Amino acid sequence: MISEHTVKAFDEDITRLRGLITEMGGLAETALEGALDALIRGDEVLAERIVADDRKLDALESEVDRLAVKIIALRAPMADDLREVIAALKIAGVVERIGDYAKNIAKRVGRIEGRTRFEPLTLLPAMADVAAEMVHDVLTAYAARDAALAREVIAQDKKVDAFYNSIFRNLVSHMVENPATISSAAQLLFVARNIERIGDHATNVAEMVYFAATGDYPLDEEEN
């Protein structure tokens, strides 16, 4: 797809851009895993570290922005090169959002009381597992320019939505039965919502990966 360019520096820039994006992805992925870990174990120290680490992600995003703008301004890329740069710009923004959601989950760790009693707390990790899997796969798809894997990620989003609905119902009935825990349960509702959004964002990235690889947008119809 991206053949060697006459201007060698262009190749180097693109490689660096891809490296930066995957580095951001790695950070977002670990932030998500860590936030869930902190939530389940009530580990506020870990949660604080995740909140602090989000700054690195922000710094990387602006580095991607600068580099992408520089590439466009200096090298005036065409066709698939342009697609690659535009996709990188967009993906960086979305990955940064995923990191923000993880940070938001980490921020809520201190506000949940009596975590052992909550049944939804046993469902959330399973939901987060699917979302984290999506984030992981979509980054692998980006690294490998694998359109087929990107499609699989898009198909996974249904699972996260199903989880969200079941957790939502679960939490609402829990709140009705135990009004004392409403404030904690409401926090969990937000956590579930954040995870659901992360799934949506992973789907977005998958669409962009698909676009960067093929030049088409994935169709909605399911394969086989």
Added chain:
Amino acid sequence: MHKPLTFPWAGVIIATCSVFLLMLAGIGVGYALAVWLVWTLTLWITQPDEQRAEPDPRPEGISRARLAEMIENAYSPLLLVDRKRVVIANGSARKLLGHHVVGQDIRVALRHPRAIALLDSEDHGEAIVTGLVRRKDVWRVSRYAIDDRSSVVELVSKTAESDISRAHTDFVANASHELRTPLSSIIGYVETLSENPEDIDQATARKFLDTIHREAQRLQNLVSDLMSLSRVEAEKHDRPEQPVPLNALVERAAREGAGPNRIERLAFEASEEFEVLGDPQQLEQLVRNLVDNALKYGREGTPVTVRLSESALGEAKLEVEDRGDGIEAEHLPHLTRRFYRTDPGRSRQSGGTGLGLAIVKHIVERHHGRLDIDSEVGRGTIVTVRLPRLGKSRPAPDAVLERFARTAQPDSISDEPDRLS
């Protein structure tokens, strides 16, 4: 150590010419000869040692192409990184991380923050990294700096070790509850029967004994399912390597799973012959469990279809379809969890242990396949298992192959496809 010195032709000629000129200038022949003698002799004294003068015919360093050949067949994945770019990835590294990593930024291959921090440092070092390929993987990444530009990165899998401890705690927590329930009812009935046997009439005793028998049977099923689950789990990281013809195996196992009483409800369809790498016993168990579930939860008298076809990605696709009540969408994500039941009473009644799908999931994972469950309430459920076909690797995107072919040195890395994946 002294080697025969070469004759210093140039020096001798210059000396001779100079002496000749001296003679022309009117110097005496005796003087001139003396000068010539001294001159030529000094040529031998000052001639540098031949060994030092000529470059070593065998250079100390080896070429990159040779290095690539040397590490190509190493067991652990190895990467040679030159200024943050992967320049060489050996066979197992390409298999693990994908062909696309060659020529890419190292961060594309290893994106975990700890790995990136390690690669940014100047020194040797190692880091434990999770989620390198699959999400729960654990790998030790070691970096050996060669000089200020290049370094070698070695990857060692630590997944198996970290899994063992977690599996143990899970097992105890889940199993103790399930084992205790039938045991307590067995003990309860036995106590009643033995403490006041004269108060119990024949019919009641019969009923109690039946219950005890049923609960003991359940306990036995549970123990054997737990055994197979832990066996699959113990082996889950070594991928089976035996070629298995799938069609015959699926048909046989489906018949076994159905048993003589329900065999009429079973239908088998296959589009072509499939062969996969697998463990025949485990694959049979997979089919048996799926068929048993489908017959159990499908409506009485409705058919269960077992279908083999090729998936869109060229894998072998096994579908087991029933026409039953279906499963509500909110249960779908949890079905493969151990001891998860959509309707506890009904499942226990039909003799389910709650482990069938967990076993199926582990078997599928061990075979590097995928498991999907689709269900519609009122219409039925389709369980789909996709397994990579033998000899047909998943088609890599053309672009990747093309790019790899371009970046690979023609004399360094042979671009042969992986045999197993």
